[in-house]
Amino acid sequence: MTDAELTLRLHTNIIAFKRLQAERGPLRHLRLPGVDAFALPNYQDAHFQQVLFTDADALAAALPAVTDFYRGHGLSRWRVTLTPGQRDAARVLGAAGYRPDFTVVAMGAWLKELPDAAPGVPVEPVNDMDDLVEINVQTYGAEWRDILSMWQLPPRLPVHTVVAREHGRALSCGLAVDVADTAGVYLVATHPEARGLGLASAVMRGIISEARKRGCTATVLQSTPAGLRVYRHLGYRDLGPWEHWVPQGP
The missing domain is CATH 3.40.630.30 (Gcn5-related N-acetyltransferase (GNAT))
Structure with missing residues (x-):
């Protein structure tokens, strides 16, 4: 039972939690192969806008559509979440003009x-x-x-x-x-x-x-x-x- 397994379970759970919210209410959802983007229109804070993905290749392929999705909702900032060790994805984001903004501590048991x-x-x-x-x-x-x-x-x-x-x-x-x-x-x-x-x-x-x-x-x-x-x-x-x-x- 490893931390990596708990990390994967948390990642999967957050996607399910957000998909549940997107079934009704103000949260908007863009679902692409290996990528889920969630937008809360009328809230410019990037905290309310989140992209989760499974691997760097899926993220790279989805970035243009993700950008259009958020800008189509009038949003200029959103966050892409990287779990520990996703260095390939960090390189993809860096090349696309993204930069680290803040971190959150993941926990499990x-x-x-x-x-x-x-x-x-x-x-x-x-x-x-x-x-x-x-x-x-x-x-x-x-x-x-x-x-x-x-x-x-x-x-x-x-x-x-x-x-x-x-x-x-x-x-x-x-x-x-x-x-x-x-x-x-x-x-x-x-x-x-x-x-x-x-x-x-x-x-x-x-x-x-x-x-x-x-x-x-x-x-x-x-x-x-x-x-x-x-x-x-x-x-x-x-x-x-x-x-x-x-x-x-x-």
Whole structure:
């Protein structure tokens, strides 16, 4: 069980997560052989625009169509995600005028390696997505309401959401998307008023526990700097930085 296998599972899971969002809501999807490009029109930040690919040759062949796709949506910046070791793809992007812009830490774990610890505070799986949307809006900003509103539309998408409450109030949340036997973790957030109380750790323990019940064997995620300590404490290990390259110039 190698880090490379967990990296591949995370890459596959992110594509599935984004394809799920593109089925409805504002996310747009260009699917080419070996390449998936996702665009969120009206948001110029490259963070919201992502290209994922399987190999350098597929990426090289797709770049002209990818450029047309984003510019057709009025976007001038987007990011192409490189996992560790994809140096051929880095050369393709460099020759096309892309440059590294930022990195994100990929993390993963085999569930058998994680302690089966109780959450510590009340957590529960929920079907209603309203609390998840509201907590993420309070955490990341009002623009996320439009981005996340698709999760509230019927029929409910096949995700597994966990919420932590105190005195009946939802204060922390997260969800998992299963691809085969791997649970990808997304949208973990804690209300700003409740940070430092261990609620995110409790939510993660709830997500891990529910994933075990569903028969998952692995869990993967991408971490913000603020989340690294929490995930490492839970037993996740670093899979290396994922580079995000963006086009330069007009």
